[in-house]
Amino acid sequence: MAEAAAIVLISDGHENKEYATNxxxxxxxxxxxxxLSEIANKEVLYLNPNPEDYKVALTSVGVPGEYIGMFVGFAEAIKQGEFETxxxxxxxxxxxxxxxxxxxxxxxxxx
Incomplete structure (x- = not known):
């Protein structure tokens, strides 16, 4: 995405245009x-906590409260496929x- 952004910045014809860079x-x-497990040649676990457990985990590592709801919301949106395009x-x-x-x-x- 950074490479695409650089191309837009250094080339002409992109004024007033929007691009999806996903x-x-x-x-x-x-x-x-x-x-990652295959690359590391050892198991890399993915834990998918429920929203309440995720809130507790974020709180326990000091994530500010105003961000916790946002992070939990993003996690749920990702889980529901809302960012897939x-x-x-x-x-x-x-x-x-x-x-x-x-x-x-x-x-x-x-x-």
């Missing part, structure tokens, strides 16, 4: 944990397909 492929947190300008802006989740995680965590 990837078209959507991944669950469980899928990310599986991919088949629309994206990312490939058009980059001039290529975005890096896959697996390739990105390998690049970041295989060092």
């Amino acid at each position: 990837n078209i492929e959507n991944y669950s947190m469980a899928e990310i944990a599986i991919t 088949g629309n994206s300008d990312l490939e058009k802006l980059l001039g290529r397909k975005p890096v896959s989740l697996s390739d990105f995680l390998k690049e970041v965590y295989s060092k």
Whole structure:
């Protein structure tokens, strides 16, 4: 997404335009944990607490109260698929397909 933003900033013809810079492929947190497990060659667990337990966990690590509701709301929206979309300008802006989740995680965590 940063690369797409840079392209927009340094090239002409983007005035007054809006772009969706998300990837078209959507991944669950469980899928990310599986991919990380494969990369690390050890199990990476994904815990999916219910909203009340999540609030308690956030409170216990000192997250300010005004953010807890927002974080819980985002987590529920993600769980319900509210951020999933088949629309994206990312490939058009980059001039290529975005890096896959697996390739990105390998690049970041295989060092």
